[in-house]
Amino acid sequence: MEIITGDKKIQQNLNRSEIQEIVSYFQGLNESVILREIRQAFPQQKHLDKNLDFLVDHQILLRQNRRYQFCLNTIEANPTIEKVECFLHDSSADYTTEQLLVWLGEEAWSDRLEKTMAIDFPLAFRNHLENKHFRIVTINRGGDLTATLPNYFSNVDEPSLFPELATLIGDVNPEFFMNQIELVFDRVLSDRVPRRESIFLKSLLASGMIVSQPEWQMLIPVYEEVPSLDWTQQLDSDSRFFFARQLAERLLDKHESFTYLIKKKA
Incomplete structure (x- = not known):
């Protein structure tokens, strides 16, 4: 799966390996998780909070009641x-x-x-x-x-x-x-x-x-x-x-x- 956007600067950030790792993690989840669980999954990421804020700000992750979940619907075939x-x-x-x-x-x-x-x-x-x-x-x-x-x-x-x-x-x-x-x-x-x-x-x-x-x-x-x-x-x-x-x-x-x-x- 790939996340695409028309904003070149946002796309460059989405293509970063740290962001892709987080996105892949959330794609494999069936339910929302709290911040402590995310930190346990990514102990090596020094800018994890900043990366999460980026994904939330651009409506890729939903943060609600201190829990996080992937919120984009996946398009499985070209709509045209x-x-x-x-x-x-x-x-x-x-x-x-x-x-x-x-x-x-x-x-x-x-x-x-x-x-x-x-x-x-x-x-x-x-x-x-x-x-x-x-x-x-x-x-x-x-x-x-x-x-x-x-x-x-x-x-x-x-x-x-x-x-x-x-x-x-x-x-x-x-x-x-x-x-x-x-x-x-x-x-x-x-x-x-x-x-x-x-x-x-x-x-x-x-x-x-x-x-x-x-x-x-x-x-x-x-x-x-x-x-x-x-x-x-x-x-x-x-x-x-x-x-x-x-x-x-x-x-x-x-x-x-x-x-x-x-x-x-x-």
Whole structure:
């Protein structure tokens, strides 16, 4: 089970190991407990009272009559499954899966939530890397991460996830990195050979964004115009959050991820 919220600062706190340990403890309880029992369960937590106050303040735990209990209802399935099927029925004849994924990543994706929720199913997620001229986006099903550049830079503090990319580029500044690979993109997109070998060129090859044989070319789709649909305008923020992730799962099907490049207009 995972607790999600639209507030990035709250989400960062929820992702802390101490908070996750407390949440897991309460999920396994069938009745409320007093503070002494909680302290016995977490003798090593130096900031236990503060962590409990945080969970109470954000309505994840209920504190009543000096007793504590988990108070979020757990959502066990995506609530927008039927809406996604309706959308696919209406849209699939006019747009390819690739076009719908690009539209999803650029226009329909939303991280906004009005409520804090507990969910018991995997969620797709989106990572991106950009500068003034290009944006690289990876949409992931969840679970194991594919070795794409957006995924790497979103998890740069965990180099063991992508050892080949970590060896090549380490913790290079993302903006500097994008400015360097932009030079490679410009040449490959104009059917020219990259000027010289570099860690930036090697990282593009290693992450499957370009290929050198039989000729230099992009391996991921490149878009300047995004397909225009207004379907998500019918949804409130919470529904749109789940709709985007359910649609990603359906469109990705058996693939773990999809990566594309947006060439921004000058």
